[in-house]
Amino acid sequence: MKNIKSILLTGLTLLAGASFVSCTEEEFQPGPEASGVQVFFPEATQTDYSVDDNTTFVTIPVKRVNTEGEYTVSVLPDFTQDGNASEEVNKLFTVPESVVFADGEGEASIKVSFKRAEMVEGSTYVVKLLLNDPENTTPYGLSQIELTLTPWPWEYLGVGKYRDDWFTGMWTAGNVEVEVPVYENKSTKGLYMIENMYGWDFLTEFFGGTQEEIVGKGYVKSYTPTNITIDCTDPTAVLIPLQPTGIEDGSSNNLGILYIESFEPGVLEEGIITFPTSQIFLGNAEYYGLMANGNGLFRIVLPGYEVTDYSLAAEYSGMRVASDNETASAVIDFTYGADVAGITYLFAAGDVTSSVDSYIAAITDGTAENTSTLENLAESDGTATVSAEAALQAGRYTLIAVPSDASGAFQAEDAAVCVFYFPGMSGGTIPECDIKVAMYPVSEYEDAAEDASEYPDYSSLVYEITGSEISDLKMAFLPTSTLNSALWLDFTLEEVLASVGSDMSEVLADLNSGTPVWDIFAGLDAATSYTLIASATNDYGKSATVSCELTTGEVPYDGTLVTGPYMMTCTIPEGSSDGSDFVSQNLFRISPKPDSQTSFVVSDLGFENGLSWNAVYDETAGTLTLDGTFPGQEDRGSFFGGYVTNDNISATALATYADGSEAMDDPVVFKVNASGEVESLNTNIEVxxxxxxxxxxSPLGAVGVFYTEGTTVEPYRTGAETSAVSSLSVSPMSGFMFNGTADMFLRHVSVAEPAGLYQARSADRLATVATTGSKCAPLPKDATHRFSVKANATHVQAPLK
Structure with a gap:
């Protein structure tokens, strides 16, 4: 094959030279005339071989042009191992001294034999063959050939299973599971190879159609057989190196060959490989793409292992009254996995979650009293539900349940716990959840008086939580403008809390003792409104969600730059999707940093979402410049041109570029007039x-554009006190504009999340008291199903880098 490359290169060189002398009238001179037998190696001969354990020879074809008569040509071999020749290497190979063509035959072969068992794993062997008859070879064919033989480094383990949550990141299809051949590296234990992991067996199952229905129809352009390697040498830090999958993207993204890589390590446990949610990259080699494994269902089951599901969840579903109208029973719904054959359970008075392990141990060793058992549970492909009831008196109870397999063996690690209040026949009023939250300036909260000097009101605040008999508590703290943008997108307080909330079970002991729980949030932006949301459930199953708002103080400042809120407006003629003028308006705020006349923070730029950016004021140049970094996180670099989020619900990207620039992350420069007011924009911004x-x-589209031509900036004044930016705007933006350019050129794959604020006193809290919610959810289950190629396998546009 090296000879072929040399011939082509020579031809190109001669052609280039001919272009300089093409004006001459010299006659064409043909090459040398071939004569004799004209024996040669075909140019299409395979030269690279991966040699498995059972292969001991390869066959190389030899051809001739003149087939008249019997012909014998001698063969001269040469052998090397990793570029070195030796007698030991020569002994590994056997090559015939000559090859014989029968009369009338135009093709023969050379059998290159070798001792596979003696070849060294990881070495490369080169065999050169020369047809030693210059008078009967041809200048138009190969008289010598170079073979490369590499011992196949993989040992076949058997058939495993792959469940997808990678490719489905681009499509609205299910998490299909297919069988795959699995190999392990002979010299590196724990390094696995999955043969054709994303091959046609997978693709036809994924799309629910034939290969002909898929290729070239907007799904897949092509598939090249490709094996995927997974590094499990450290079972606690499993890695998928960046590598092609063999799939050529056929969607509108036109990403080319799709690559896969793990961004966060996975684990190998009991023969099952898994990765964290949304930590597997799907895209091209330039890192244009998205983060897959959104459901956390990516899974590889190695040969010899099987997935068992002994998951169990228990939920108090209500009270059942007997026909005598005197007896009441608590009804418990159990949801159990496919391999659960029985459930043994008991009730304990009160909340015993702090000692639940003792109850589980008593059930498994048979010493527990008053147990009940559900046996011969119905088999299912996924999960199933069964109900049980027990006559109880009014009061609070803890249910402890342990599943068992078909042999009766308990699966204690999958035990379920449910704490609930049972009203009984006596009824009575169930206490409502009395959770309350409040926030205060640090200087005004008596218990924090000694902290006021360290945590000034312009960058800190105190929150306080009160309540009684609380069994579950979650809390979220975020800029009010961030919350407003989520509510504007029709998310609820509960959804925001689920996205960014923190489990506060560690404070329940103090809270339920009657002591108000308080702490200080520090590292906040000045003159900015913040909202605290809390959701709680009490011991009686009653829940409540509450919130409160407070604005941080102003930083003392006597500089020349006019700070506070600014209104930025840009009108784009016929810029809306319906053809009408598109007016982009943005209310942002400039706040000084403490003890500085030149360093500032700009918040809510482009979109009112609570994000803040560093800014530097140059009075001489009359400019205010933002470099794209977050306050306190300058070492992370610029985040202009990439998606950022404050709430894990929505993300915004500021594509910033100077006139004539091809970048999407240029610094943002504002022009400041002689009065110290920001008056114009020197950098284009697309939001x-x-x-x-x-x-x-999942991009929604451009929601704001602010071009250097046509954008006005001026201080925002209402004639009234404007303590919080969030209170000045009805909505975070004017509307959608889909003909912006930035949404096709964003550079960041993953979404960045600022992390500037922190809880100042969290280390002073008391030790955690374990609690369990009123419902124990089962493990995630695979809801696999087939999709029609033409109807249901809908493409989801992937965000680009």
Whole structure:
């Protein structure tokens, strides 16, 4: 094959030279005339071989042009191992001294035999063959050939299973599971190879159609057989190196060959490989793409292992009254996995979650009293539900249940716990959840008086939580403008809390003792409104969601730059999707940094979402410049041109570029007039809004454009006190504009999340008291199903880099 490359290169060189002398009238001179037998190696001969354990020879074809008579040509071999020749290497190979063509035959072969068992794993062997008869070879064919033989480094383990949550990141299809051949590296234990992991067996199952229905129809352009390697040498830090999958993207993204790579390590446990949610990259080699494994269902089951599902969840579903109208029973719904054959359970008075392990141990060793058992549970492909009831007196109870397999063996690690209040026949009023939250300036909260000097009111605040008999508590703290943008997108308080909330079970002991729980949030932006949301459930199953708002103080400042809120407006003629003028308006705020006349923070730029950016004022140049970094996180670099989020619900990207620039992350420069007021924009800004769906970014479109031509900037004044930016705007933007350019050129794959604020006193809290919610959810289950190629396998546009 090296000879072929040399011949082509020579031809190109001669052609280039001919272009300089093409004006001459010299006659064409033909090449040398071939004569004799004209024996040669075909140019299409395979030269690279991966040699498995059972292969001991390869056959190389030899051809001739003149087939008249019997002909014998001698063969001269040469052998090397990793570029070195030796007698030991020569002994590994056997090559005939000559090859014989029968009369009338135009093709023969050379059998290159070798001792496979003696070849060294990881070495490369080169065999050169020369047809030693210059008078009967041909200048138009190969008289010598070079073979490369590499011992196949993989040992076949058997058939495993792959469940997809990678490719489905681009499509609205299910998490299909297919069988795959699995190999392990002979010299590196724990390094696995999955043969054709994304081959036609997978693709036809995924799309629910034939190969002909898929290729070239907007799904897949082509598939090249490709094996995927997974590094499990450290079972606690499993890696998928960046590598092609063999799939050529046929969707509108036109990403080319799709690549896969793990961004966060996975684990190998009991023969099952898994990865964290939304931590597997899907895109091209230039890192244009998205984060897949949005459901956390990516899974490889190695040969010899099987997935068992002993998951169990228990939920108090209500009270059943007997026909005598005197007896009441608590009804419990059990949801159990496919391999659960029995459930043994008991009730304990009160909340015993702090000692639940003792109850589980008593059930498994048979010493527990008053147990009940559900046996011969119905088999199912996924999960099933069964109900049980027990006559109880009014009061609070803890249910402890342990599943068992078909042999009766308990699966204690899958035990379920449910704490509930049972009203009984006596009824009575169930206490409502009395959770309350409040926030205060640090200087005004008596218990924080000693902290006021360290945590000034312009960058800190105190929150306080009160309540009684609380069994579950979650809390979220975020800029009010971030919350407003989520509510504007029709998300609820509960959905925001689920996205960014923190489990506060560690404070329940103090809270339920009657002591108000308080702490300080520090590292906040000045003159900015913040909202605290809390959701709680009490011991009686009653829940409540509450919130409160507070604005941080102003930083003392006597500089020349006019700070506070600014209104930025840009009108784009016929820029809306319906052809009408598109007016982009943005209310942002400039706040000084403490003890500085030149360093500032700009918040809500382009879109009112609570994000803040560093800014530097140059009074001499009359400019205010933002470099794209977050306050306190300058080492992370610029985030202009990439998606950022404050709430894990939506993400925005500011594509910033100077006139004539091809970048999407140029610094943003504002012009400041002689009065110290920001008056114009020197950098174009396009704002793209996206939703974060199961860990992946789904762009909605451009929501604001602010071009250097046509954008006005002026201080925003209402004639009244304007303490919070969030209170000045009805909505975070004017509307959608889909003909912006930035949404096709964004550079960041993953969504960045600022992390500037922190809880100042969290280390002073008391030790955690374990609690369990009123419902124990079962493990995630695979809802696999087939989709029609033409109807249901709908493409989801992937965000680009």
């Amino acid at each position: 793209v809004l996206a939703l974060i769906v199961e860990g992946s970014v």
